Amino acid sequence: MEDAVGFADDHLIPLVDEGLGNSAYLLDFGDGRALAVDASRDLRALHTAAERRGLRIAFAADTHLHADFLSGAVQLGRDTGATILASAAGRRVFDHRALADGEEVDLGGLMLRALATPGHTDEHLSFLLLDGSRELGVFTGGSLIVNSAARTDLLGPERTEELARAQYRSLQRLTLLPEDVAVWPTHGAGSFCSAPPGTERTTTIGAQKQANPLLGAPDEDSFVAQLLASLGTYPAYFNRLGEINRRGPAVLTAQPLLPALSAPQVRALIADGGHVVDVRPAADYAAGHIPGSLSIPLRDQFATWLGWLQPDTAPLAFVTGADQDLSEIVWQSYKIGYERLAGHLAAGMDAWLADGNPQTTTAFLTADRAAGRPYLDVRQESEFAAGHVPGAMHLELGGLSAAAADAPHGPVVACGHGERAMTAASLLERAGHRDIAVLDGGPADYAAAQGQHLVEGTEGTHA
Incomplete structure (x- = not known):
């Protein structure tokens, strides 16, 4: 047998x-x-x-x-x-x-x-x-x-x-x-x-x-x-x-799509209470993005952070890169019950700027250029406890919207690689923080650049 x-x-x-x-x-x-x-x-x-x-x-x-x-x-x-x-x-x-x-x-x-x-x-x-x-x-x-x-x-x-x-x-x-x-x-x-x-x-x-x-x-x-x-x-x-x-989730009778939206349509959506989610890589978001948009780079963990940080009650428009898979956005959203997908900005940020709209930039710094700022770590508690930069402040990304007032002024925001940190920076910008930088790298990179060693534990480190 x-x-x-x-x-x-x-x-x-x-x-x-x-x-x-x-x-x-x-x-x-x-x-x-x-x-x-x-x-x-x-x-x-x-x-x-x-x-x-x-x-x-x-x-x-x-x-x-x-x-x-x-x-x-x-x-x-x-x-x-x-x-x-x-x-x-x-x-x-x-x-x-x-x-x-x-x-x-x-x-x-x-x-x-x-x-x-x-x-x-x-x-x-x-x-x-x-x-x-x-x-x-x-x-x-x-x-x-x-x-x-x-x-x-x-x-x-x-x-x-x-x-x-x-x-x-x-x-x-x-x-x-x-x-x-x-x-x-x-x-x-x-x-x-x-x-x-x-x-x-x-x-x-x-x-x-x-x-x-x-x-x-x-x-x-x-x-x-x-x-x-x-x-x-x-x-x-x-x-x-x-x-x-x-x-029982609603049965789908056709492939859900993500329609193309013009810049004026995205502007109107924002005015009506909708939200913009920018799914481009962190570096692209840093170089220029729609003010108030939320950065969630499209990757395996996209659905988790969309569901954690974005309400499911408002229509969503997405800013995408030229080669990103629109169906991946749709299915990651739908599998967690996010169906109010208004569409994606056709031609991306080029179309937004051509229409005369403003953009915001965010500093994206390598470890050797990030010294001198308060260090804000937005990883999960277990990750932070396993090893973090000495003196780092800690606020989990999932709780950052509610705790934005506790964030330090002018921080360098960090996670493991930069994606979650860019998401955190976009939340802080939305809450009115300015002079924010994001670490292009992780805590080990930063500590090495400063001649430090990572420390373990959580005591006395929460912002």
């Missing part, structure tokens, strides 16, 4: 969203049909993988009501006729097969068994894949993940500890599976649903019993304390998407 590793190599296709730090899975049954697990609304990679193998998506399973992306299950149900599998406790209001703990779904040779594993959410299911009596692997969603477990504070502070205790019991239940059972989590490194850094996206029960620090906790109280201590901040849009996923 084929072992779990061989089965996965032949039949399981992980589809990693590097920006959100998540994995969806496409399971090939070997008969032209497939199961999709935790697919997002951006189904491009999934469809490409399915078409390459000649597969029809027959089932779409969601382990939980996702907070960090809109589920693609409803869309798959419409497009392919897929049967949607999800927890009965989730009270979803669209057509699906509602599963309780222990219920099984016959996939046609293979079997999927629902395991109630609350913690990350209270309706969370894991899906155990069986070939006869052989337990091949388990799709653990936001329960057991590589060397950790997903956060338990998404339903509010009043329920965080309760769910952490449920998470403890869920992980204990999963560890009763055979040690060679593969673990296929949804959340991985880079996910704000709480996953530690690392390159591994999948694991086994046995490997986690050896390596997962949470599984090494001596008792439930220790587990809870350890898990809660690891929780950092998360994007504001997480608070909205669970309910949208419960109701």
